[in-house]
Each structure stands twice: as C-alpha cells, then as structure tokens.
Amino acid sequence: MSDYKGRIEQYLETLYQNPVDDTLDTAMMYSLLAGGKRIRPVLLFSTLELFGAEPEKGLRTAAAIEMIHTYSLIHDDLPAMDNDDYRRGKMTNHKVYGEDVAILAGDGLLTDSFYQISTDENLSTEQRSRLITAISGAAGSRGMVAGQVLDMKAEKKQLTLDELKTVHHHKTGDLIRVCFECAGIIADQPEAVIRQLVTIGRHFGLLFQIKDDILDVEGSFEEMGKSAGSDIENAKSTYVSLLGLENAKSAMNELYSDTEKMIDALQGESAALLELLQFIIKRDK
Amino acid sequence: MSDYKGRIEQYLETLYQNPVDDTLDTAMMYSLLAGGKRIRPVLLFSTLELFGAEPEKGLRTAAAIEMIHTYSLIHDDLPAMDNDDYRRGKMTNHKVYGEDVAILAGDGLLTDSFYQISTDENLSTEQRSRLITAISGAAGSRGMVAGQVLDMKAEKKQLTLDELKTVHHHKTGDLIRVCFECAGIIADQPEAVIRQLVTIGRHFGLLFQIKDDILDVEGSFEEMGKSAGSDIENAKSTYVSLLGLENAKSAMNELYSDTEKMIDALQGESAALLELLQFIIKRDK
Numbered sequence: 169m170s171d172y173k174g175r176i177e178q179y180l181e182t183l184y185q186n187p188v189d190d191t192l193d194t195a196m197m198y199s200l201l202a203g204g205k206r207i208r209p210v211l212l213f214s215t216l217e218l219f220g221a222e223p224e225k226g227l228r229t230a231a232a233i234e235m236i237h238t239y240s241l242i243h244d245d246l247p248a249m250d251n252d253d254y255r256r257g258k259m260t261n262h263k264v265y266g267e268d269v270a271i272l273a274g275d276g277l278l279t280d281s282f283y284q285i286s287t288d289e290n291l292s293t294e295q296r297s298r299l300i301t302a303i304s305g306a307a308g309s310r311g312m313v314a315g316q317v318l319d320m321k322a323e324k325k326q327l328t329l330d331e332l333k334t335v336h337h338h339k340t341g342d343l344i345r346v347c348f349e350c351a352g353i354i355a356d357q358p359e360a361v362i363r364q365l366v367t368i369g370r371h372f373g374l375l376f377q378i379k380d381d382i383l384d385v386e387g388s389f390e391e392m393g394k395s396a397g398s399d400i401e402n403a404k405s406t407y408v409s410l411l412g413l414e415n416a417k418s419a420m421n422e423l424y425s426d427t428e429k430m431i432d433a434l435q436g437e438s439a440a441l442l443e444l445l446q447f448i449i450k451r452d453k
Numbered sequence: 454m455s456d457y458k459g460r461i462e463q464y465l466e467t468l469y470q471n472p473v474d475d476t477l478d479t480a481m482m483y484s485l486l487a488g489g490k491r492i493r494p495v496l497l498f499s500t501l502e503l504f505g506a507e508p509e510k511g512l513r514t515a516a517a518i519e520m521i522h523t524y525s526l527i528h529d530d531l532p533a534m535d536n537d538d539y540r541r542g543k544m545t546n547h548k549v550y551g552e553d554v555a556i557l558a559g560d561g562l563l564t565d566s567f568y569q570i571s572t573d574e575n576l577s578t579e580q581r582s583r584l585i586t587a588i589s590g591a592a593g594s595r596g597m598v599a600g601q602v603l604d605m606k607a608e609k610k611q612l613t614l615d616e617l618k619t620v621h622h623h624k625t626g627d628l629i630r631v632c633f634e635c636a637g638i639i640a641d642q643p644e645a646v647i648r649q650l651v652t653i654g655r656h657f658g659l660l661f662q663i664k665d666d667i668l669d670v671e672g673s674f675e676e677m678g679k680s681a682g683s684d685i686e687n688a689k690s691t692y693v694s695l696l697g698l699e700n701a702k703s704a705m706n707e708l709y710s711d712t713e714k715m716i717d718a719l720q721g722e723s724a725a726l727l728e729l730l731q732f733i734i735k736r737d738k
Contacts, residue, residue, distance in 0.1 A: 184594070187594075187599075188594070188595055188596075188599035188603070188623060189599045189602045189603055189606075191606070192594055192598065192599055193594065239560075243556055243557075243560060246533075246556065247533075248531075248532075248533075248551075248552035248553045248556060249556065266533075268533045268534050268605055269602065271528055271531065271533060271534065271556070272598050272601050272602055275524075275525075275528060275560075275598050276593055276598040276599075277594075278560065278563055278564065279563065279589050279592050279593035279594070279598060280589065280593040282567045282585055282589040283585075283589035283593060285585075286582050286583075286585035286586040286589060287586050292578075293577075293578040293579045293581070293582040294578045296578070296581075296582045296585075297571050297578040297581045297582060298571075300567055300568075300570075300571040300581075300585060301568060301571040301572050304564050304565065304567040304568035304571060307564050308564035308565040308568060309469070309478065309481060309561035309564070309565050310473055311473075313557050313564065314472075314473035314474045314561075315473075316557050317476055317477045317554065317557055318473070318474055320553060320554075321476070
C-alpha cells in the first residue's frame, strides 16, 4: 500500500510545472498534495496487480481520479456548501486563497484530469476513450455530482435504507467503483470480468461507508469526554442509525466475506487487494 | 447561422432526460437553454462546412463546448466571482437554485461535456481522444480557467497591451479557437491545416474582444442619458483604453482582412464562415 501511495504522490508532485498563472497552480497543488490516504489510486494499482498489469500503465488514470477527488473536496468545503475551515488539519483551499480562486482551482483540476488521460501514451486511444467515459460517467451528473445534491437534500430529512444507499452509491461509491472498472480497462480484461470488478468496487464503496458510520459512533464511546459522534449530533441518517450498531456490523462482515470470495474467484495476484479490503474494515479512523 | 443555431438548440434540449436528481438536472438545463448566440457551435459547424464535412459529426463536440461555456458562465456569476444577479435578462443560476446547486450544476455540465465526446459513435476513438485533449487543454488550467484568474487580477491594475492580450487569449480566446481546431480534427484535416485553423480561431477570438470593447464605448455615445460604458466605469483595461478608439478600429479592420485572406487560402466552402466573420465585427450588441 505505501509503495503505491508513494508512487502516486511522486507523480502528482511533477504536475503543474509551467504555470500560465502562479496563483492558480499554487492553489491546485496546495490541495492536491495535502495528504490523505490516496485510497483511490491504491485501489486502482492493487486491481492492476490482480491481473499482473504494469502499475505504470495506470499512473495517469490514478492521478486523474485523485484530481477529481481533490476538486470535489475543494468545492465541498466552500462556504456555500459544507463551509469547512479545515481539512486534514490544514486550512481549506478557500481559507488560504479565497473563494474565487478555490472555485477555479477545483474547475482546473477537474478539467485537467481528462487531459491526463486523453494524452496518456501508455494507452490505446480505445482505452483512453473508455476510461474517460467511465470516469466522466462516475463523476458527473449521473454519479458523484448527483450524489452531492442528494446528500445536501438528505440533511433535511430522515432517509430509508434504500435512500441512504442511493446517496452513498453516488456521492462516494461511484468514484471508488470506477477505480476497479478503470483497472479492468487498462489491463484489457473481457467485459464479464469488468462487470465483476464493478460489483467488487460497489462493495468496497459500501464497506467504506458502513465502517465510517460505525467509527463515528464507536469513536465517541472510546474517547470519553468528547462529544458524541457528529452524525448523531447532526441527526444524520447513517447505517448505524437505521440498522443499529450490531446489525450494521453484521452487514459489514457479511459484505466483507462476499467480497473476499469474489476477489478469490478472479484467481489473480490478490494479496494487495485483500490487504486493502481488510484495511477498510479494520481501520480505526 | 440560424440553421446551425437551431440544430444545436434542438440537440441540447434532448439532454438530461433521466435524472438521478431532478433539482440538478433542472438547474443544468435552466442555464444550458437560457439562450445566447451559440456562437461556438455555429463556428464549429461553419468550419466543418468549409471542408464539406457532415454537421452531424460535430454535433456532440459542439454540445460539449457549449456545456463548458455554460458552466463557466454559471461559476463566473457566483457571488464569490462577479456576483451577477441577471444574465441575458434572466436570473442567474444561483439566484434561482442557490449557490450550492449552482456550483454543482457547473461541475456537472463540465464533467458531462467530456462524456458527450468520449461516447460519440460518429467519431473514431483517435478523434475522440484528440478532441478531448484539445478541449480540456483549452478549458483547463492552461486555458480558460487560467484566463479567469488573470482577469480577476487584472481588475486591480493597469495592463499593458501584451498583458491584455494574454488575458483575453485565455479567458475567451482559447474556447473560441478550439472550435476551429475541433472542426479540423473532425473533418480529418492534416496537421498543417489544423495549425492554420488555430491561427484563424485566435483571430476570431481577438476580433470578438476588440469589437466588444468598441461596443462598450460606442454604446454609451449612441444611447445618450445612459451611464458611460461599464469598462470605463470600472477603470478596466480594454483595447479602446489602451489604443484609443480609432486605433482599435483600425486594428480590428486589419485583423479582419488578414483573417478573410487566411480563410480564402483554405479554398473551401467559406460562405458561412465569412458571414460569421462579418457578423462579429458588424454586430451592434
């Protein structure tokens, strides 16, 4: 995992060397290199490993997905959205560069992400085209952006379990799922395998979210003296609030073993991917 | 011109039929169908006509460019940017749907624009890849988005003529220029012709801007009783403020006849493109 994380960090550092405007590039790099787990690139590289494909072939696609993830955080933190002053212990983009530059830095990262893929000479034009279809579909108005709107609306009401799944499916799930799909395209896998990868990717996204919801509650039990989980405070619908803590854990464990079986069935070099699967449900933050 | 305008309008109306979220789609369509001259699609279609290429082949690319133009207007109108309440006589997106939805509607249109091209079955994957490279390059942090940042900074100082040209080159020029470049790619033209088209496209962008600056001043002379041109009011650097009105007009006329010659040299069906060239410098608004 840390090898793959290092690889993507290193590549991202090489971007934006010849600015048209310094302020814009500085603002984009500020958020792009602000840390984070780089979970999406690591998922993509680990899935490539499953098929014995060169990580190099996935480098620019992984960077593109991370650029899209970064833009979504910049826009999400804006005063008109979640109005957050800090992220990962650092000031948010608009707090440092102003709202106008932050909006444009997000727009720049999003637009440039597609340039990363369309100019990737390690891939055929057929692959580039398919990757851009997959990623723009996952990130756009049928994917992540729709999820953001659904999430904003969800804050004002109690959701059913199905509604909650739909919100997460789009808001966070689509961009996680697409990492698996992209790896399949880059590793030239047949359609049937890519469909399997999409299902595995959906499970990863869901596991990630259920675990987040559990952590929000258990974190507050463990660290006595701190306020209760922020989700409870905000009366937000979560897997824990809808299913109860024990049922949420059972659902997570069941999904975990289903996903493990699906990965095994692909009969590849699965060590890295299985380690990630474990990491997602065992992490404590 | 009105034939091509109708064609793109008709196509744009077919978009966003199956929303994940109604609010998002309604907000995107509100701005996408808010009128305007559709000058970029018309430029693209007219350049295709020059080479006798089917307009149909350029339809999705033209739509993509118009989606990008629309997203840039939505974000530009935001309170943190130009803070405009009205555009083309209608309320701006954020005035109708709120700032949060407006930011996301812009993000959605931008992301979806690349999906339009990457899924265009009228084009080869080679063409799709090249079109996405050209458009993301023109619209991203080396193009339009950089131009927006430069323009924001320019409001606070006096520019030289070269600086003014750089601002416009990126802020409005790049997306106009890329319409010509895209038409060359779609019509399978050799590199040398595409380079010619890029130069012609740059000239169109520049002509458009000089004429805008002239209109801002002459409008105020014609319509007595109204306040002076808004550029003068804002002490903004323009071609007129830097060159003087008469020199700006000479520069425009000289550029016009150079561009006309370049179009003639391509020896194609140039009627539509020459009509547009005339329209740009003769329009009164």
